Amino acid sequence: NAGVTQTPKxxxxxxxxxxxxxxxxxxxxNYMYWYRQDPGMGLKLIYYSVGAGITxxxxxxxxxxxxxxxxxxxxLRLELAAPSQTSVYFCASSTGTGGHQPQxxxxxxxxxxx
Amino acid sequence: xxxxxQNSGPLSVPEGAIASLNCTYSDRGSQSFFWxxxxxxxxxxxxxxxxxxxxxEDGRFTAQLNKASQYVSLLIRDSQPSDSATYLCxxxxxxxxxxxxxxxxxxxxx
Numbered sequence: 570n571a572g573v574t575q576t577p578k579x580x581x582x583x584x585x586x587x588x589x590x591x592x593x594x595x596x597x598x599n600y601m602y603w604y605r606q607d608p609g610m611g612l613k614l615i616y617y618s619v620g621a622g623i624t625x626x627x628x629x630x631x632x633x634x635x636x637x638x639x640x641x642x643x644x645l646r647l648e649l650a651a652p653s654q655t656s657v658y659f660c661a662s663s664t665g666t667g668g669h670q671p672q673x674x675x676x677x678x679x680x681x682x683x
Numbered sequence: 684x685x686x687x688x689q690n691s692g693p694l695s696v697p698e699g700a701i702a703s704l705n706c707t708y709s710d711r712g713s714q715s716f717f718w719x720x721x722x723x724x725x726x727x728x729x730x731x732x733x734x735x736x737x738x739x740e741d742g743r744f745t746a747q748l749n750k751a752s753q754y755v756s757l758l759i760r761d762s763q764p765s766d767s768a769t770y771l772c773x774x775x776x777x778x779x780x781x782x783x784x785x786x787x788x789x790x791x792x793x
Contacts, residue, residue, distance in 0.1 A: 600779075609691070611771060611785040612727070619779075627780070659726055669715040669734075669775050674726040 575675035592660030601643040605656040689784035702759040706772030713774040
């Protein structure tokens with residue numbers, strides 16, 4: 570049972586480039602989330618999804634886009650990468666009533682924008 | 684603005700002592716509370732969840748919840764150097780989206 574899988578683990582982008590961070594879970598969880606974590610800071614919610622075809626903005630959505638075509642996959646798209654998007658990105662999932670259940674986190678993607 | 688506040692630390696305790704980590708939350712509608720442990724360079728992992736007032740024990744860990752005071756705590760008994768990590772507190776209310784604190788850094792020294 571793999572849980573939540575994120576790819577890639579590391580990536581360096583140039584300013585203005587675009588990329589997609591992949592996230593897939595095999596636990597049949599309805600809720601999925603994308604967070605970013607800057608050094609010494611907590612987790613900031615970028616986007617979340619309550620099920621296939623349904624997504625919504627979190628606290629810091631600007632510069633990002635998401636889609637949820639299947640229960641398993643929740644990719645995060647960065648358009649026109651900026652240095653402020655340098656961060657560690659975590660994907661998470663949970664079952665049942667979303668945030669009232671514990672979240673399962675992927676290993677993260679470390680992204681540097683130069 | 685829903686907030687979860689934690690002292691950033693570091694909290695330094697000797698091996699074998701009790702470590703006490705505290706968290707306050709602003710949303711009175713919060714119903715579910717979680718403690719996650721995050722080692723440096725790793726992802727958060729669940730330590731404890733608590734939903735009712737009182738204490739909940741799991742091995743060396745005890746979570747305490749006081750909804751009247753909007754206060755959650757995590758006690759770690761017989762602290763070990765392997766407990767050195769950042770501990771994140773999270774609270775969830777009616778929106779079904781958890782709010783995380785910034786975390787408290789714990790250092791357990793031999």
